[in-house]
Amino acid sequence: MARQPKVGISLSPRSASLKSTQQRYTLVYVLADFSAACIAYTWLYDYRKSVVEPARFGLESLEWDAFYPIGMVITALLWLSTMALIGLYQGLLRKSRLTEVRRLTQALAVFVIAYFLLFILDDYVKNYRAYWGLLQRFGGGLLMTSVAFRLALGGHIRWRISQKHLHFATLIIGEKSLIETYEAKVRKHADASGEVLAGWISTSNHKENAPCIGLPLLGTTKEINHWVSKLNIEDVVIALPQEEHYKLTTLLLDLEQLGLRIFMFPDTYGILSGMVRLDEHGVPLMEWHNEPMDxxxxxxxxxxxxxxxxxxxxxxxxxxxxxxxxxxxxxxxxxxxxxxxxxxxxxxxxxxxxxxxxxxxxxxxxxxxxxxxxxxxxxxxxxxxxxxxxxxxxxxxxxxxxxxxxxxxxxxxxxxxxxxxxxxxxxxxxxxxxxxxxxxxxxxxxxxxxxxxxxxxxxxxxxxxxxxxxxxxxxxxxxxxxxxxxx
Incomplete structure (x- = not known):
């Protein structure tokens, strides 16, 4: 069951300690990707010196020259730039490992092809199958090491979340009876994603007094800014019945300005109309994307x-x-x-x-x-x-x-x-x-x-x-x- 904090406790990555945690993980990911590129380049270079060049010159395995460390660093920096460009160093504490592997594989395919055309294609080879060997060692090596490092780091983050070492303060916003209907789904999502439910905000114009699913009532939507700042809120979950959807536009505009991660529990109409996707934890949930470009x-x-x-x-x-x-x-x-x-x-x-x-x-x-x-x-x-x-x-x-x-x-x-x-x-x-x-x-x-x-x-x-x-x-x-x- 998701833990319920007392009002006023700092819980989210907006607090200094968890911001520094994000920065440390970013550094670790960068070092891991740098290492993966260095390993892949080493395998590529070894194949060149032990197979490609001896076949060309009829010599035994050739000695490595002074260009090896230079080429390795250049390759690693190009790989890091590619990863940064597609956003794989953003939101590291909240990533789905399967989505991460998919995006990594897509980026790697483009990177390896570009690298081959720029740096490998002009290699003289006795047999064109040598090109395939070069691609196998470089592309395969980069894929295996990068995926292994990222799965390991992602697994470590998931373990820390499961142990409650990482958590994200969350507000529930909506109509009381609908929130109670979604209680099991709300708590399942909270437990799986590291969200700590801080309280609920009523969308009614008048202030209610009763708690909802055991959470304290913090106020109405007019007080969102105050509670987001006071509790260091990171996520919000919106539960509005269809007859109150007219409130959604204004609510989303307010929340977007606060830079929060926004989830919505859809009603039956939303499910039937195909607007809903399953989140990574299997909960029918729609995430509102604030950024218009990836x-x-x-x-x-x-x-x-x-x-x-x-x-x-x-x-x-x-x-x-x-x-x-x-x-x-x-x-x-x-x-x-x-x-x-x-x-x-x-x-x-x-x-x-x-x-x-x-x-x-x-x-x-x-x-x-x-x-x-x-x-x-x-x-x-x-x-x-x-x-x-x-x-x-x-x-x-x-x-x-x-x-x-x-x-x-x-x-x-x-x-x-x-x-x-x-x-x-x-x-x-x-x-x-x-x-x-x-x-x-x-x-x-x-x-x-x-x-x-x-x-x-x-x-x-x-x-x-x-x-x-x-x-x-x-x-x-x-x-x-x-x-x-x-x-």
Missing amino acids: SWQRNSKRIADLALSAAALLLLTPLFLIVALLVAGSKGPILFKQDRLGRQGKVFQIIKFRTMIAAAEAQGPQLSSTNDARITRIGSFLRKYRIDELPQFWNVLVGDMSLVGPRPEREFYASQIIERAPQYRHIYKVRPGITSWGMVRYGYASSVDEMIRRMEYDLLYIENMSWHNDLKVLIYTAWTVLKGRGK
């Missing part, structure tokens, strides 16, 4: 952002100098900086070339409009071709923004939008962008109503994020710039 897409998108923004800043330096001289012709600073809301609602300073007079907002926040008298002559040209946005490549380089993503807004306007359209908070899942689907399909907004309409395109983008769609947005943006459709 790890390798998200990491590769960030790598592309870094490479392209660095190249743009370097190549566009002459243009920046020319624009700076032109902007300096009017009174005021060359660069315009303003606080905007980024990923997870974090405030950052967006950078642009100044296109308005220095005291453009002396009377308070004001959106630009067609034929806006505050826009300078050179500013009008910069806006038309969106040259004023180019300094934001620096925002991309430092990690505040991405090349493609929802346009960031000021808190003054964001609060008005959220009040009227709470789903707007979904855009905080991702980094804001220099350009966006909303910008290319709708354009600039001169009122909160127009901001909300443009937001619909950005939400559609977030739900369909991919390399393909990013490329599409960039192509549309280039066409918009060339036609001078900026404002």
Whole structure:
């Protein structure tokens, strides 16, 4: 039976001790993968020296040369980079071992093929079967050692969870009678996954007094933020009857902002409609995925952002100098900086070339409009071709923004939008962008109503994020710039 903690006890990886545990396991996994790559490379190198090269030169087994340690380290670093790119060092305390092996095998297949084409294919062999021998030793060796290390480490983590050395504070949120119906499933999931049930939150507007499945009532959904912070909550389990599904959108928006792992116990309609999958412990459970892209897409998108923004800043330096001289012709600073809301609602300073007079907002926040008298002559040209946005490549380089993503807004306007359209908070899942689907399909907004309409395109983008769609947005943006459709 899952243990029930007293209110106020720190239980989850958000606490310092378990965060350090996660860091230690990450280091151990990195060392294990480094060792696996070194072992696989050693088998590959030995086969080269004992079989491939003697067959070529007609000699006995050749001596190993000074390149062996260099090649081994390079191979290991490439393997670690591949593992990091696809996210195999994330969430190490919560991984399914079977899922881990599947993803590892897929990554290894791509890695070995790429390694073969880059480093092995140019080897001279007397018989092409030698290539198969090289692949067997390298790919097979890397697979066996990596899987063995990861299964062993995963097994050790599962043992620690079963012994209650690792646990994750969990809130149950929902309607009392439905939670009681799901009690056996809730406790089975909690015991198997290391969750410690801290209490339950009622979705009723009025505060109840009775405990539920032996858990203390902590309050209503209005008090979630308080209890998540007080108890260091890591997971939440939602149990809402079908007639209360209208509450789900707002509830999920609130929980997403807290960075929690979210599970939902579905009703009969959800099961019949095929929306439910079995979790790794055999409990019918639906996990809400907060990230719109998987790890390798998200990491590769960030790598592309870094490479392209660095190249743009370097190549566009002459243009920046020319624009700076032109902007300096009017009174005021060359660069315009303003606080905007980024990923997870974090405030950052967006950078642009100044296109308005220095005291453009002396009377308070004001959106630009067609034929806006505050826009300078050179500013009008910069806006038309969106040259004023180019300094934001620096925002991309430092990690505040991405090349493609929802346009960031000021808190003054964001609060008005959220009040009227709470789903707007979904855009905080991702980094804001220099350009966006909303910008290319709708354009600039001169009122909160127009901001909300443009937001619909950005939400559609977030739900369909991919390399393909990013490329599409960039192509549309280039066409918009060339036609001078900026404002």
